[in-house]
Amino acid sequence: MSHDRTASYRYRVLTKILTSMAGVLSAMILMTGTAFAEISDGTVKIGIINDQSGPLSDLAGLGSVVAANLAIDDFRKVSPSIKVEIVSADHQNKADIGAQVARRWYDVDGVDMIADVSNSAVALAIQAIAREKKKLVIYSAVGTTEITGKQCSPTGLSWLHDNYNLVSGPVRRLVGQGLNTWFFIAADYAFGRNMVAESEQVLTSLGGKKLGSVFHPLGTPDYASFLLQAQASGAEVVAFANAGDQLVSSMKQWNEFGMSEGSQKPVAELMFLTDVHSMGLDIAKGLTGVTAWYWDLNDETRAFAKRFFDKHSTMPTAPQAAVYSAVLHYLKAVAATGSDDTMTVLEKMRSTPVDDFYAPGATLRADNKLVHDFYLVQVKEPAELEKPWAYYKVIEKIDPKDAYFPLSESECPLATEAKK
Incomplete structure (x- = not known):
């Protein structure tokens, strides 16, 4: 092959390579531009x-x-x-x-x-x-x-x-300890009614019994009549299916009426760290609940x-x-x-x-x-608090297979x- 023909051949090969690279680069730029263009309104x-x-x-x-x-x-x-x-x-x-x-x-x-x-x-x-x-x-x-x-x-x-995650662990644990009769104080909207229904289903499957339930308006300040009905029921467990200010007010009045000195065990079926902070440990101590996450x-x-x-x-x-x-x-x-x-x-x-x-x-x-771990927690006694906001003792980690309703x-x- 002559020198001129060799040079021409190399030129054609190089041109093809550069053309191909340019095409790939253009495609990449186009794809990138299209991707960002797909974010609506930028x-x-x-x-x-x-x-x-x-x-x-x-x-x-x-x-x-x-x-x-x-x-x-x-x-x-x-x-x-x-x-x-x-x-x-x-x-x-x-x-x-x-x-x-x-x-x-x-x-x-x-x-x-x-x-x-x-x-x-x-x-x-x-x-x-x-x-x-x-x-x-x-x-x-x-x-x-x-x-x-x-x-x-x-x-x-x-x-x-969801409510099944929150109630299945505590109900099983407490029934296992012989606390078989339950009364529910719940918020009167979709959450509270669903939580009571989920609790009753788990309770019944374990041989426990619901002795009654009462539903209060969202945000009511007076829980006296609801607490007295729970007390009169004679249930071993009084479960609160409410949250936030509702749970805080319920537990404050539980203590004001001297029910904390009785034999009934209160259970917060939905308890948040801010609820405990608002109550104070003197009132919240000993409450159990389930949480998906805890800061400490x-x-x-x-x-x-x-x-x-x-x-x-x-x-x-x-x-x-x-x-x-x-x-x-x-x-x-x-x-x-x-x-x-x-x-x-x-x-x-x-x-x-x-x-x-x-x-x-x-x-x-x-x-x-979203499938993840849960934790059964108990509120500490005042003397156990070693730093601000560290209100929970983690009793046990609940594996997802025990926390979720079977798919x-x-x-x-x-x-x-x-x-x-």
């Missing part, structure tokens, strides 16, 4: 809705907004080019207000994902709208099992707990708690930690897919285990429950489809 918008002024405001409220912003701060460290915005609203524990806010956020304000909610009745209303709009909603302190049961939705995720579990949880405290002047509750986790996991999926399309992001969230201090390694199962028995259509 901004990922997250809505935090909960009770910010009523009886459930301490356990979530503005603290959940703080937690969400801490998640965004951490996300920006690794994905600074993606713009994220938080909006928040107070649903006042009214389903119609919650529904109106959700619809406006989805239809007008361009909200991509709603988190927290913290009220079962409001959650069921928002669930219907999110299903209709094909938008994502991630629940924190929402107890009703309907959310991931009969009324489950492909776009509704339960990140913290390990070095990682304590590090987050310090950051949160510096912003909010309280230690974080389990719902607030769950909001942080849900927001961060969602944003990581947005970054990984380059999109805020609901189903695209949801698929990535499902396929990726949670990687944070809240629930390391946790995954979503078919009925949209095989779920009434959620998503679970049925997954079995096929």
Whole structure:
């Protein structure tokens, strides 16, 4: 082969290589541009809705907004080019207000994902709208099992707990100790009624007996008649299916009426750290409950708690930690897919285990429950308190297999489809 022909051949080969590389580079640029273009309006918008002024405001409220912003701060460290915005609203524990806010956020304000909610009745209303709009909603302190049961939705995720998680462990433990007769004082809305139903189902399966139940209005200040009915029942256990200010007031009046000196055992079926703080250890001491997270579990949880405290002047509750986790996991999926399309992001969230201090390694199962550990805790005696806010003794860690309603028995259509 002559020198000229050799040079010509090399030139053609080099041209093909450069052309091919240019094509690959152009495709990569186009794919990158398309990915970022798929984030609607150039901004990922997250809505935090909960009770910010009523009886459930301490356990979530503005603290959940703080937690969400801490998640965004951490996300920006690794994905600074993606713009994220938080909006928040107070649903006042009214389903119609919650529904109106959700619809406006989805239809007008361009909200991509709603988190927290913290009220079962409001959650069921928002669930219907999110299903209709094909938008994502991630629940924190929402107890009703309907959310991931009969009324489950492909776009509704339960990140913290449901009533079965909360009652199954304590009921089994106390019945095992011979405390077989129960009376329930519950909040008169979807959460309280569902919690009593779940408790009774577990209690009956173990041979225990419900001697009665009474339901009080949300936020009522006077629990005297309800407590007297519980006392008159003679039940060995009085279980409170309420939370926030309701539980605090119930337990204060329990002590004022001298019931703490009697033989009946009080059980808080839903207890938050802020409830204990409001009661004080003299009143709350000895109360047992189940929690998905506690700030003083390990070095990682304590590090987050310090950051949160510096912003909010309280230690974080389990719902607030769950909001942080849900927001961060969602944003990581947005970054990984380059999109805020609901189903695209949801698929990535499902396929990726949670990687944070809240629930390391946790995954979503078919009925949209995040599966993680729970802890049976007991409130310390005043003399046992070694540092502020360290109110719990962890009695035992509850394995997910013992904490969750069997997926095989779920009434959620998503679970049925997954079995096929």
